[in-house]
Amino acid sequence: MATASESSEGPFTRWVQESITQPENTYRAMFYVVMVFFLFTTLFPFYWLLVLALTPNDAIRGLGLLPNGFNPGAFVRVFEVVPFHIYMLNSLILAGLTTLIVLLVASLAGYVFGRLSFPGKGVLMLAILAISYFPPAAFLIPLFRLFNGNVSITLFGQTINSPVLYNTPGAMVLPFTALFMPLSIFILTTFFSQIPDGLEDAARIEGTTRLGALFRVIIPLSAPGVATAGVLTFISVYNEYFFSFLMSDGQVAKTIFGIVSASNHWAPLLQGILSYQTQYAKFYNLMAAASIVGVLPVAILVVVAQEKIVSGLTAGALKE
Amino acid sequence: MGRVTLENVVKEYDDVVAVNEMTLDIEDGEFVTLVGPSGCGKSTTLETIAGLTKPTRGTIEIADREVTNLPPKDRGIAMVFQNIALFPHMDVYDNISFGLRLRNFDTDEIDRRVEHAADVVQLQGMLERMPDELSGGQRQRVAIARAIVREPEAFLMDEPLANLDAKLRVHMRTELQRLHKELDTTTIYVTHDQAEAMTMSDRIAVINDGDLQQIAPPLTCYNEPANEFVAGFIGSPSMNFLEGELLDGGVRTAYGTVEFDTDDVGVSPGDAVRLTAAGLETNHGTLPLDVKTLDLADDEEIPATVTEDGTLDVEAADLEPTPTAIASDGSFDLDVSDFVVEPGDEVTMGVRPENIHVAGADHGIADVTRSFDVTTDVLEPMGDQIFVYLMFEETSGGMSDDADQLLMSVDPESQVEEDEHLDIVLDRTNVHLFDDDSGIALAHGLAGGEH
Numbered sequence: 001m002a003t004a005s006e007s008s009e010g011p012f013t014r015w016v017q018e019s020i021t022q023p024e025n026t027y028r029a030m031f032y033v034v035m036v037f038f039l040f041t042t043l044f045p046f047y048w049l050l051v052l053a054l055t056p057n058d059a060i061r062g063l064g065l066l067p068n069g070f071n072p073g074a075f076v077r078v079f080e081v082v083p084f085h086i087y088m089l090n091s092l093i094l095a096g097l098t099t100l101i102v103l104l105v106a107s108l109a110g111y112v113f114g115r116l117s118f119p120g121k122g123v124l125m126l127a128i129l130a131i132s133y134f135p136p137a138a139f140l141i142p143l144f145r146l147f148n149g150n151v152s153i154t155l156f157g158q159t160i161n162s163p164v165l166y167n168t169p170g171a172m173v174l175p176f177t178a179l180f181m182p183l184s185i186f187i188l189t190t191f192f193s194q195i196p197d198g199l200e201d202a203a204r205i206e207g208t209t210r211l212g213a214l215f216r217v218i219i220p221l222s223a224p225g226v227a228t229a230g231v232l233t234f235i236s237v238y239n240e241y242f243f244s245f246l247m248s249d250g251q252v253a254k255t256i257f258g259i260v261s262a263s264n265h266w267a268p269l270l271q272g273i274l275s276y277q278t279q280y281a282k283f284y285n286l287m288a289a290a291s292i293v294g295v296l297p298v299a300i301l302v303v304v305a306q307e308k309i310v311s312g313l314t315a316g317a318l319k320e
Numbered sequence: 321m322g323r324v325t326l327e328n329v330v331k332e333y334d335d336v337v338a339v340n341e342m343t344l345d346i347e348d349g350e351f352v353t354l355v356g357p358s359g360c361g362k363s364t365t366l367e368t369i370a371g372l373t374k375p376t377r378g379t380i381e382i383a384d385r386e387v388t389n390l391p392p393k394d395r396g397i398a399m400v401f402q403n404i405a406l407f408p409h410m411d412v413y414d415n416i417s418f419g420l421r422l423r424n425f426d427t428d429e430i431d432r433r434v435e436h437a438a439d440v441v442q443l444q445g446m447l448e449r450m451p452d453e454l455s456g457g458q459r460q461r462v463a464i465a466r467a468i469v470r471e472p473e474a475f476l477m478d479e480p481l482a483n484l485d486a487k488l489r490v491h492m493r494t495e496l497q498r499l500h501k502e503l504d505t506t507t508i509y510v511t512h513d514q515a516e517a518m519t520m521s522d523r524i525a526v527i528n529d530g531d532l533q534q535i536a537p538p539l540t541c542y543n544e545p546a547n548e549f550v551a552g553f554i555g556s557p558s559m560n561f562l563e564g565e566l567l568d569g570g571v572r573t574a575y576g577t578v579e580f581d582t583d584d585v586g587v588s589p590g591d592a593v594r595l596t597a598a599g600l601e602t603n604h605g606t607l608p609l610d611v612k613t614l615d616l617a618d619d620e621e622i623p624a625t626v627t628e629d630g631t632l633d634v635e636a637a638d639l640e641p642t643p644t645a646i647a648s649d650g651s652f653d654l655d656v657s658d659f660v661v662e663p664g665d666e667v668t669m670g671v672r673p674e675n676i677h678v679a680g681a682d683h684g685i686a687d688v689t690r691s692f693d694v695t696t697d698v699l700e701p702m703g704d705q706i707f708v709y710l711m712f713e714e715t716s717g718g719m720s721d722d723a724d725q726l727l728m729s730v731d732p733e734s735q736v737e738e739d740e741h742l743d744i745v746l747d748r749t750n751v752h753l754f755d756d757d758s759g760i761a762l763a764h765g766l767a768g769g770e771h
Contacts, residue, residue: 198405201372206419206466207393220409 046295052288060284074289078276081283084290086252087272089259092297094169094244094268095237098176102184102233103226105177110188111214115200125189132182136242139175147171147247167265171247176237184229191225192218227305235298244268250275269294322383322396322473323348324369324506329378331364331530338364340530342378343612346474346508351500352535353509355517356527356553362510363478365527369508370476371395383473393422398467402479404459406451412438412462413447419470437465440499457488464499474506481516493520514554518542526550534608546608548759551670551752557707559670560726563756566665571753575712578669578689578746580766585753586661587626595622595632600656607659608761614654630657658758666756673707675750676728678736679743687767688745694726696740705729708736710744 009017019026052060053074054067062068078084112118113125145151147165154160165171195218203213219226250271253264273290276283324346331339339361346352354362367373369380371392380388387395398419406415414421416437420430438444441461451459460480467475480496481489497520500507511517517524518538525535526549534546538554545551551559564571570579584604587593594601597616600609614622624632632654661667677683679691692712700707710726728744730736749765 196403196405198401198403199407201370201392202399202401202405203407203418204372205370205392205397205399206470207422209391209393212422217407217409221407 046292049288049292053285053292055285057283057285071285074285075293078286078290078293081286082272082275083252083254084272084293086254086256086259086264087267087269087275088294088297089256090252090264090266091238091269091294093259094172094176094266095234097169098173098180098237099230099234101173101177102181103230106181106184106188106229107214107219107226109181109185110192111210111218113185113189114192115195115197115218125186128182128185132179136175136179140242140246143175143243144246147174165247167248167251169266172240172243172266172268175243175247176240180233180236184233187225187229187232188222191222195221231301231305234301238269238298240268241270244270322506323381324474324508325381326365326369327379327381329365329368329375329380331361331368331373332376337530339368339375342527342530342532344525344532344535346506349504349506351507351509351520351522352525353511353517353521353523354525354527355511355514356533358512360527361530362512362527364530366476366478366508366510369474370397370399396473397476398470398472398474399476399478400460400463400467400480402482404456404463404480404483406459406462406466408451410451411447412443412449412451412454415451415462416447416465416469418466433469433471434465437469440468440502441465441495456484457492460484460492464496468499468503468505472505474508477507477509479511480509482511482513496520514556518554524554526553528553544606544608544764545752545761547761548668548670548754551754551761555672557673557727557729559672559752560676561754562669562671562726564667564669566661566663566667568663571667571669573669576690576692578748578751578766580689580748580751582661582663584763584767585667586659586755586762587656588660588662589626589628589630591626593624593626593632595624595654596620600659604767605764609654609656609659611654626656626660630655630660632656658755658760659762661755661762667762668754668756668759670752670754671746672750673727673729675747676710676726676744677747678730678734679745681734683745685745685747685749687748689748689751691743691745694742694744696736696738696742697725699736699738701732704732706732706734706736710742 051063051065051067054069054071055063056069056071059068109128113121144166146162147170149161149164151162152159163170165174199217199221200210200213203217204210208216244267248265248267248271250267251263251265252267252272253259253261258264273287273294276286276290324344326342326344329339329342330337342361342365344352344365354365356362364373368375369382371387371390375388378388379386382395382397407418410418413434416434417430420433425433434447438447441464443458443461443465446454446458451462454462463480477496481492484492493516500520509516509520521538523535524538524541526533526541528549534541534550536544536546541550541554545554548561552561562573562575564573564578566582566585567577569582570577586607587600587602591602595609595611595614595616596606597611597618597620598606599611600607601621616622622634624634627633677685677688679688694710694712697709697711700709706729708728708730710728712726726744736742748767751766752761753763753766754761
């Protein structure tokens with residue numbers, strides 16, 4: 001029977017029958033197709049940056065898929081033209097500082113939202129999440145005025161002007177913290193709420209306060225969540241464009257020791273990359289090289305924290 | 321080690337009262353079990369002692385120190401949890417020493433105490449392991465070691481054996497008893513398993529709906545339950561209950577009359593009684609009257625007379641000092657009307673399965689009631705005894721509810737078949753009578769009366 005029907009049908013029918021009787025093959029083929037597509041869309045931009053960086057700037061016009069020349073010197077040149085390492089360090093410090101503040105405050109908030117019950121909890125959580133959907137541009141003008149000392153409050157006859165934070169870390173860390181806090185609070189709330197009550201009770205009976213139980217038991221057990229929240233915040237701030245560009249005039253210290261001096265205006269990575277584009281010339285090869293160098297710290301961070309992040313991103317959804 | 325005292329502790333959640341006016345006085349070194357059905361407030365009571373839950377009202381003292389508003393860490397207690405609650409990110413040593421390290425003990429002292437605790441619970445050589453590498457029983461031992469290493473005033477145990485398998489549970493039960501004998505630390509143990517309650521405790525506190533029903537040694541709870549709830553809850557399988565009406569000289573149930581001397585039941589106006597710490601003493605036994613407001617010493621007693629309106633008249637009005645429960649005119653503020661019985665009252669008769677016997681068989685019981693006609697329904701051979709479900713003649717064939725059914729336990733040698741007609745008798749000295757409205761016990765053991 002089988003041979004008779006096979007001989008009477010064409011190759012397409014056979015293929016359809018085969019994929020019905022043995023769907024694994026079709027699934028595997030589809031998996032590879034999708035996989036290759038995603039790899040291409042994520043990795044091709046990096047490849048393209050590498051091609052740009054290796055091509056000398058004057059040979060860049062009409063570039064194909066392969067580098068037009070070989071100029072690894074661009075990776076050294078980026079540090080000679082501008083103090084790119086200072087820009088990077090500024091970004092790392094801003095991102096680190098923001099991550100620290102966000103994790104500290106979001107841990108406390110996560111404890112309250114995840115482990116206590118009080119009236120108005122849902123509404124408050126919703127309000128905090130709503131903040132993360134506000135367009136940053138909506139805050140810009142008021143914040144700019146605030147951070148330049150243009151807002152004054154008169155209390156009991158005393159007039160207080162807002163501090164001048166323009167060109168300082170404060171002008172960037174404060175809005176970053178506010179913008180990235182809701183996501184971290186949400187992640188940590190989910191994690192903290194899944195730690196069994198018994199563990200916290202046991203810690204409190206053994207001799208910790210509620211805060212002690214949070215830091216000694218709940219946070220260590222939520223390490224994947226804390227890592228996820230931390231890495232997401234760090235990367236977001238490290239990549240941040242809008243506030244960094246507007247809250248600093250782009251100046252940086254000339255040497256690494258000047259980083260805390262007033263001459264360092266805390267311009268981040270992004271302004272460093274843009275500084276290769278001057279009034280007179282555009283060094284696309286240097287911009288590409290700087291972009292690759294700039295990605296490295298984050299790539300290293302993600303590789304190191306990868307295991308925790310993966311379990312972190314899924315643990316929120318899957319309950320044991 | 322220390323006493324644990326709860327005074328009028330109330331815990332309310334919104335409009336639900338989880339614990340109602342709980343007063344407990346647990347002696348130094350005593351093993352007290354809080355037992356009751358799920359949701360009866362026993363765990364909440366334990367949590368208020370631990371400090372994990374703050375009582376709405378009332379005071380709690382541990383080792384003669386008021387701790388009502390202290391955080392758990394300052395109460396001098398250690399707790400073992402139902403879900404064991406070991407810290408999964410710490411090894412056994414760190415788990416056991418957690419509390420000591422928080423209190424800044426020096427390393428030598430911590431090592432010495434952890435070693436000792438590990439010895440006591442037989443965990444030598446496992447201190448390096450992580451909790452997920454241990455079996456259920458080993459984890460529970462670590463939790464116990466974590467509790468004893470701090471040398472607390474009292475141990476609180478919240479169903480610590482509930483998550484273990486049946487065999488291990490019995491084993492750990494014995495170990496806990498041995499541990500208590502060795503350490504002699506006040507222990508408050510919560511369980512819904514009455515086998516644990518019966519075997520381990522010095523006293524059992526039976527709780528239902530947030531109210532303390534009875535606190536007494538296990539056998540007292542078994543033989544002289546304060547009310548119908550305790551009678552039904554303690555003992556497995558539980559006591560049989562039959563509704564009836566009190567007559568002059570017996571109880572009439574739907575299936576026949578049980579005769580006895582009704583003078584032995586409750587109290588009647590004019591009776592002379594004595595008040596002691598145990599309750600209301602009559603000439604035929606002790607009735608479970610709540611006398612805690614009198615604050616009587618163990619050997620103290622107050623003679624009184626029952627009045628027509630169900631209160632007490634004090635004969636010795638010159639008591640010094642006058643307890644607050646006695647009014648200035650010499651009458652008591654104690655209501656004994658629940659105990660006052662007269663013919664026509666609705667009562668419930670209770671009898672345990674082992675106190676039902678086949679009529680005419682050689683049961684060796686001197687004082688039995690008249691016999692009842694029943695049909696056997698289902699047999700449950702347990703090995704050492706057989707549980708026989710009995711249906712009364714009047715209802716056999718129809719759908720039965722619990723009220724029409726009796727459970728009898730008989731010797732495995734007995735020749736009992738299913739669906740067999742049987743005459744049974746009750747051991748009169750082990751028949752209990754309860755007031756129908758309040759459920760309060762009126763008599764434990766009846767004497768044959770004039771017929």
